[in-house]
Amino acid sequence: MVKNTVMKNKLKELSFGQAHVAEASAVLLILGDKSQYDIEKVVNYSIKHHLIENDQAENxxxxxxxxxxTHPEDKEETGLRLDLGLFSMNLMHVIRAFGYDSVPMRGVNFNDVLDYLKISEKLFPIxxxxxxxxxxxxxxxxxxxxxxxxxIIH
Amino acid sequence: MVKNTVMKNKLKELSFGQAHVAEASAVLLILGDKSQYDIEKVVNYSIKHHLIENDQAENxxxxxxxxxxTHPEDKEETGLRLDLGLFSMNLMHVIRAFGYDSVPMRGVNFNDVLDYLKISEKLFPIxxxxxxxxxxxxxxxxxxxxxxxxxIIH
Incomplete structure (x- = not known):
């Protein structure tokens, strides 16, 4: 989340000059992280939070x-797109519930944004x-x- | 939207036997259509619905x-994933607002589902x-x- 004015102006520049980027109170950059699709990580998280017992881990x-x-693409960048699409719309509903508006943007030079904000190449801009x-x-x-x-098929 | 009982049972079979597919009142299969990313189609739609005037079409x-x-992938299957992710979460909120629950599923043999329902290969299962x-x-x-x-970057 970028609240810094100088940086918001730079993000505007990297978004074909679209004015609302600089005028916004804050600009979220939503990134996906493929490493979260690691099976051991998911299983251990479930055990740690008592969602499953130890003896259910193998299953x-x-x-x-x-x-x-069946869907190897779902743990790649392709999968992040769908999962982060679901996440982002949920987030927009939350933002709206708090009385704010938001505007999802893809017309952005994301490579330059990542460079500018010094973000790891392991994260995938959504x-x-x-x-x-x-x-x-x-x-x-x-x-x-x-x-x-x-x-509708009856 | 499949409401037919025989078909819901077949969809369950093609979803690793997950019981809630057959038990659901209806099963939505959400598909993406790349042909909707056609620029002329988008521009003509905007003119037809008076969102823009004729002289704004070129712009x-x-x-x-x-x-x-900048993002050629956004008009491909990759783009459909993000756009349909946004759409699907919105739809789930609408479903909840009407007092129903829903469960997004990717653990499905979509190729066989498309075959079974005789759906065009031009549509991409989400x-x-x-x-x-x-x-x-x-x-x-x-x-x-x-x-x-x-x-948060201040």
Whole structure:
């Protein structure tokens, strides 16, 4: 989370000059960390927090192994995109619940942002999310009617 | 959205036998469609719905072109993952607001699901989302404290 004014201005520059980056109260840079998909880490976390008992560890380990064997891409950058998409929308709802607005941005030169903020290359940039109190109405949007992209099979 | 009992049982089979797939009131299969990233389609949609005037079309077209030139992966399957992640979490909040629960699933043999439901290969499977009234308490979860993965730069 970047609150520093000089840095927000630099982030604006690295986002094709989009003004709301510098005007935001804070700018979140959301990053994914593939190392969190480590099976031992997940199993040990579950034991430590008493979500499973020791004798359930082997079963949990096997279930995760089967899952990653079916979808190896889910523990790569591809997987981070979906998981962080879920996370980010949840975060936007939380931000809104506290009375703030936010705007998810991908039109950003993330490589230069990582360089500028000296962030490890092991972390994978997902989006920039400026947050603040809306002083003016945002762009209008029209949502596609769900009937146009939904099929119900009875 | 699959409500058919025979089909829900087949989807359970293609999801490593996870019981909640068959027990759910309905099972959503969420699919992504890359053809929606077509720039002309986006610009024409904006004009049709009066979000922009005709004379702003060229500017909008150029901005999207610049964005996709910086992040070509965003109009591929990789991009669908993030966008559908955002969409799916929003949908889960809507489902919850109507008093239902849902469970996002990736432990699914999606290739066989597409075959079984005769879905075009142009659509990209993102997740299975069984929906229903919770009759019992789900698995416990412990969320990592945000302090453990957040850095604030003042």
């Amino acid at each position: 949990k380990r096997k279930r995760i192994e089967t899952y990653f064997a 989006m920039l999310l400026p947050i603040g109190k809306a002083r003016s109405h945002g762009h209008d949007h029209i949502r596609e009617d769900s009937k146009n992209f939904t099929t | 909008k077209r150029k901005r999207i072109e610049t964005y996709f030139a 997740m299975l989302l069984p929906i229903g009234k919770a009759r019992s308490h789900g698995h416990d979860h412990i969320r990592e404290d945000s302090k453990n993965f957040t850095t």
